[in-house]
Amino acid sequence: MKILPALAGVALLIAGPVAKAATMEITAAFTPSMSNPEKNTFTNTTPQSGYCAKWPASCENGAFSIALPITTKITHSISQNNAPRDGPYFGLPGAYRKATVQNQLTGEKQEVEFRVNLISATVRFPSDKTKDDWTSSGFLYAPPPCSYLGKAIGTGDWYAFAWRVPAENVACYKISTIDRDDPTAFDTMSFGYELKTPNPLTMSAGVYTGQLHLTVGPGGDFDFGDNYQASDSQLTINFTLSVNHELKLTTTAEAQKVTLEPCAQGRTCTEEEGKANWERWMVTRITPQLTGRSNFTLSSSGAFTVYLACEQQSGTNCALKSDNSAQLVPVQTLLTLPDNIVDSTTGSTVSRRPLALGRDLTRNTFITKSYGENKSGSIDFLVEQRDVDTMLKTRPDTYRGAVTVIFDPQIY
Numbered sequence: 001m002k003i004l005p006a007l008a009g010v011a012l013l014i015a016g017p018v019a020k021a022a023t024m025e026i027t028a029a030f031t032p033s034m035s036n037p038e039k040n041t042f043t044n045t046t047p048q049s050g051y052c053a054k055w056p057a058s059c060e061n062g063a064f065s066i067a068l069p070i071t072t073k074i075t076h077s078i079s080q081n082n083a084p085r086d087g088p089y090f091g092l093p094g095a096y097r098k099a100t101v102q103n104q105l106t107g108e109k110q111e112v113e114f115r116v117n118l119i120s121a122t123v124r125f126p127s128d129k130t131k132d133d134w135t136s137s138g139f140l141y142a143p144p145p146c147s148y149l150g151k152a153i154g155t156g157d158w159y160a161f162a163w164r165v166p167a168e169n170v171a172c173y174k175i176s177t178i179d180r181d182d183p184t185a186f187d188t189m190s191f192g193y194e195l196k197t198p199n200p201l202t203m204s205a206g207v208y209t210g211q212l213h214l215t216v217g218p219g220g221d222f223d224f225g226d227n228y229q230a231s232d233s234q235l236t237i238n239f240t241l242s243v244n245h246e247l248k249l250t251t252t253a254e255a256q257k258v259t260l261e262p263c264a265q266g267r268t269c270t271e272e273e274g275k276a277n278w279e280r281w282m283v284t285r286i287t288p289q290l291t292g293r294s295n296f297t298l299s300s301s302g303a304f305t306v307y308l309a310c311e312q313q314s315g316t317n318c319a320l321k322s323d324n325s326a327q328l329v330p331v332q333t334l335l336t337l338p339d340n341i342v343d344s345t346t347g348s349t350v351s352r353r354p355l356a357l358g359r360d361l362t363r364n365t366f367i368t369k370s371y372g373e374n375k376s377g378s379i380d381f382l383v384e385q386r387d388v389d390t391m392l393k394t395r396p397d398t399y400r401g402a403v404t405v406i407f408d409p410q411i412y
C-alpha cells in the first residue's frame with residue numbers, strides 16, 4: 001500500500017524589483033476665437049518650468065521646456081576618451097510616440113503624438129578648469145545629431161545648457177579629453193516637446209485625458225548611459241486636452257411664430273402676397289403650396305447634429321392639425337446653415353436640408369470649418385400642393401402645430 005502525504009496549504013510570496021515611476025502633466029486647450037476664426041489647433045497650457053523658465057532670454061524662437069522629475073547619479077569616474085555610454089549620455093525619444101486620449105463625458109477617443117525636441121540640464125564640475133575639456137569644447141556645443149540652442153548660461157564650475165533634438169530617436173553624448181576622478185553631475189534636467197493633436201473643430205466638447213508610459217534607463221526611451229543611474233525607471237506623462245466649443249442659436253419672438261402663405265416653389269411670401277395668391281387660386285383653382293421661414297443667427301465651432309421634435313407628426317415629418325376636424329397634414333422642415341458649416345459626410349454646404357424626427361447620427365451631422373459668430377441661417381417650412389388640397393376640403397379652417405428644431409452638440 002502506498003500512503004500519500006497530506007498536503008498543507010502553502011502561500012508563496014514572490015517579490016521582484018518594483019519599478020519607480022515619475023509623473024508629469026501636459027495640458028492643452030482649444031477655445032474658438034472670433035479674431036482668428038480659422039484657428040484649428042490647441043494652445044499649450046502647460047506651465048513652463050526648467051531651463052526656459054529660469055533662463056527665458058536663452059529660449060527664443062518658440063523654445064519651451066518643462067522640468068523633468070528625474071535625477072541621475074554618477075557611479076564611477078570618467079576616463080580620457082571614454083566609451084560613449086561611460087560618460088555624459090542622453091538617449092532621447094525624438095521620434096513621435098502615440099497615445100490615446102478619451103473624452104471623460106462622451107467616451108470619444110482620439111489620438112495624440114508626442115516627441116521630445118529639446119533636452120537641457122545644469123552640469124556641474126569639480127573645477128572650472130575642467131569644464132571645457134570635452135569633445136567639441138564645453139556643453140554649450142551640442143554633439144551631433146543634437147544641435148545647440150545658441151546660448152548657455154554659466155560661470156566657474158557650472159553650465160546650464162540646452163540642445164535641440166531631431167525628429168528621431170537619438171543618442172547625444174560627450175567624450176572627455178581628460179581623466180576625471182571627481183564626479184561630473186547633472187541636475188535640474190528639463191525637456192521641450194512637440195504634441196500633435198487632432199483638429200479640435202472635429203472633436204466633441206469636453207475634457208480628454210490619457211497617458212503615455214516611457215521607460216527610463218539603459219535601452220529605454222530616456223537612456224542616460226551606463227555610468228549615470230536614473231532615480232526612476234519609468235516616466236508617465238498625463239495628458240489633459242480641453243475642448244471648449246460654442247454653439248449658440250439666437251432668434252426672435254417673431255421668428256418663432258411662422259404663418260404659412262401660398263407661394264411659388266422655393267420662395268416665401270409676405271402676408272400681402274399670400275392674400276393675392278389666394279385670390280388667384282379662386283380664379284385658377286391651381287392649388288398653391290404653403291411656405292414660411294424662421295430666421296436665426298448661429299455662433300458655432302465643432303460638430304453638432306440637428307433633428308426635430310413635434311407636437312404632432314405624420315410619417316417622418318411634423319404635422320399641422322385642423323381646428324375643425326383634427327385632420328393632420330405633414331409639414332416639411334428644411335434647414336439652411338451658414339457657409340462656414342458643412343455636412344460631416346459630404347463636405348458640402350447645407351441649403352434647404354430636410355430634417356427628420358429623432359436623433360440619428362447617420363444623417364444631418366455637421367462640422368464647423370471655421371469659427372463663425374452670429375452668422376445667418378434659416379428654417380423653411382413647406383406644405384406640398386396635395387396636402388394643401390386636403391386642407392382646403394375643411395375650409396374655412398386653421399391648421400396649427402409646434403415644430404421644435406434641436407441643435408445638439410453631443411454627436412457621440
